[in-house]
Amino acid sequence: xxxxxxxxxxxxxxxxxxxxxxxxxxEHRIANKMHLVQNGKDALDYLFREGAxxxxxxxxxxxxxxxDLRLPKVDGLDVLKKVKTEESLSAIPVVIxxxxxxxxxxxxxxxxxxxxxxxxxxxxxxxTEMLKSLGFYWLAWNKNDKLHN
Amino acid sequence: xxxxxxxxxxxxxxxxxxxxxxxSVVVGSGISMFFSVRYRRxxxxxxxxxxxxxxxxxxxxxxxxxxxxxxxxxxxxxKRRPSITYAEIHDIRGNNFANYHRGSNMNLVPKHDAxxxxxxxxxxxxxxxxxxxxIFEGKQIGDxxxxxxxxxxxxxxxxxxxxxxxxxxxxxxxxFAMTVSLxxxxxxxxxxxxxxxKRISTDGDYSLRAExxxxxxxxxxVGSFNNMLEYIENANREQKxxxxxxxxxxxxxxxxxxxxxxxLKSPLITIKGFVGQLRKHMQSGEQERIDxxxxxxxxxxxxxxxxxxxxxxxxxxxxxxxDVQTLSFNDVVNHTLPQLEGVIQARGVAMYIDDNMPNVTIxxxxxxxxxxxxxxxxxxxxxxxxxxKISIGCRKDGEKNVFFVSDNGMGIEEDYREKVFGLFExxxxxxxxxxxxxxxxxxxxxxxGGSIWAEDGDDESGVTFCFTVSLTDDLNNENGDDNNDGxxx
Numbered sequence: 001x002x003x004x005x006x007x008x009x010x011x012x013x014x015x016x017x018x019x020x021x022x023x024x025x026x027e028h029r030i031a032n033k034m035h036l037v038q039n040g041k042d043a044l045d046y047l048f049r050e051g052a053x054x055x056x057x058x059x060x061x062x063x064x065x066x067x068d069l070r071l072p073k074v075d076g077l078d079v080l081k082k083v084k085t086e087e088s089l090s091a092i093p094v095v096i097x098x099x100x101x102x103x104x105x106x107x108x109x110x111x112x113x114x115x116x117x118x119x120x121x122x123x124x125x126x127x128t129e130m131l132k133s134l135g136f137y138w139l140a141w142n143k144n145d146k147l148h149n
Numbered sequence: 150x151x152x153x154x155x156x157x158x159x160x161x162x163x164x165x166x167x168x169x170x171x172x173s174v175v176v177g178s179g180i181s182m183f184f185s186v187r188y189r190r191x192x193x194x195x196x197x198x199x200x201x202x203x204x205x206x207x208x209x210x211x212x213x214x215x216x217x218x219x220x221x222x223x224x225x226x227x228k229r230r231p232s233i234t235y236a237e238i239h240d241i242r243g244n245n246f247a248n249y250h251r252g253s254n255m256n257l258v259p260k261h262d263a264x265x266x267x268x269x270x271x272x273x274x275x276x277x278x279x280x281x282x283x284i285f286e287g288k289q290i291g292d293x294x295x296x297x298x299x300x301x302x303x304x305x306x307x308x309x310x311x312x313x314x315x316x317x318x319x320x321x322x323x324x325f326a327m328t329v330s331l332x333x334x335x336x337x338x339x340x341x342x343x344x345x346x347k348r349i350s351t352d353g354d355y356s357l358r359a360e361x362x363x364x365x366x367x368x369x370x371v372g373s374f375n376n377m378l379e380y381i382e383n384a385n386r387e388q389k390x391x392x393x394x395x396x397x398x399x400x401x402x403x404x405x406x407x408x409x410x411x412x413l414k415s416p417l418i419t420i421k422g423f424v425g426q427l428r429k430h431m432q433s434g435e436q437e438r439i440d441x442x443x444x445x446x447x448x449x450x451x452x453x454x455x456x457x458x459x460x461x462x463x464x465x466x467x468x469x470x471x472d473v474q475t476l477s478f479n480d481v482v483n484h485t486l487p488q489l490e491g492v493i494q495a496r497g498v499a500m501y502i503d504d505n506m507p508n509v510t511i512x513x514x515x516x517x518x519x520x521x522x523x524x525x526x527x528x529x530x531x532x533x534x535x536x537x538k539i540s541i542g543c544r545k546d547g548e549k550n551v552f553f554v555s556d557n558g559m560g561i562e563e564d565y566r567e568k569v570f571g572l573f574e575x576x577x578x579x580x581x582x583x584x585x586x587x588x589x590x591x592x593x594x595x596x597x598g599g600s601i602w603a604e605d606g607d608d609e610s611g612v613t614f615c616f617t618v619s620l621t622d623d624l625n626n627e628n629g630d631d632n633n634d635g636x637x638x
Contacts, residue, residue: 016419016445072576099414120418124425
């Protein structure tokens, strides 16, 4: 299952959720390199290599972005919009990973070209199962564009 | 009558007036002419009868002694009355004794009619025929016939007709002038009214009004119509504003449910997630991880408790100010600070309080919450400031009093200064809190008719929260409660 190490950008403001996601992904040895940012502003700084992330070595191009919607400072949908309208970033698959199942959010996310929309299940077993599938689908089976840093 | 029913009021008034005046003139003049013709004919008959009596008296001798020349002369004098066309005298045997006719044309001799009375009679060719017996010493010795063509009567009839026509033309002119002036009195206001009504029914614009020009019934009608319009317009406006308000509340409610469901679910995911982890770690017996999992669960459960508590508080704040009272804002601050003494001292924050703040009319309990939240926030986000300080005061901005709570802590970047007031908005998830406090503060300020916003802090760092209260009294309203020395720590 393992190829070369994959970079994942996890945008999640809730520390506990971030820990759960990372642990579950690592458990299935899917995520080799997790990069965690806790708000929308940092996510944009990472992707656009600004502020604390101005050094490209600190901000390798992720193979996939896991994006929460309700984020401090800059909202998840705004991050999504900026990523998808930026030529150099728009090819990166963005998976929305949020606790909201509001139809409005789902619709808006897909309109802004989200690649997938996942709702965090409350049930633990479902949560782990979903992350496992997510890992396999996006990081193993799915063919990603080889991005240049 | 039925034709009138579907006409516009202008034409109705016109036709009613014209037809009425025409009818009254024609009927009135017709009756008067009928009697006047009768009277003229009657007087003509009387005249002719008198004339016949006079002639018959004067021809007694010539008839008795058979001297027709005298009688001819007598009859010739009839030419002074041109309307008499023919006269003849018969002797007792009925023979023509003498006659007279106007001009020389014998064709003018009218036909005798069968039955002649002394009252006179109209002949077939429209002559008045008067017959007079000639009586001498109680014995009839002849008779006299006079024929009049009634040209006088006809002439005066024609003159009457001419006068009548002139009168009709004049009356019609006057009637027409009256309808025009009546238009402005009766039909124009009603036509205006129906025009306005029509425009309203097609455009639905209830701000239109009919022009109010006359008094009386029509004035009353126009007035009532306008009142009705005003009533409808007001009701419409009220309805619109209610609908708008309702829509806004709906949107707000929707947003509220959305955020609440999202943010309440979040700790549940954490709890379930770490309970699952805990079960795994208990099997593998990793004590350190077990402790960590338990802490996560506990933290999430506490967060949930706080969320519910704050949400309840937010719903309690409601939409209107409760019992308001007017007091110095210093009283409000001085009443709140002792409850915060603990956190203030723990962080070693210096408090600077303006001791001469103006009076405000507020729900005091609610403003304790405002001060409490703002000061707690200031302390919480002090960062690593060596000389932490918080100042509370009031400045004059034009006519308005702007109260402020200012600190020199971490501050808030300009882009996020509006966002922090949103429900569950937290700029930093790692600092304990629910993200409801500033939402509550804003709600309280707004139900007092004021507004709240964030500005730069006191020094180069920090943030200042400013708010207005529209019920504030003037700043020049001095308060005597100055026992505050301006600084507490």
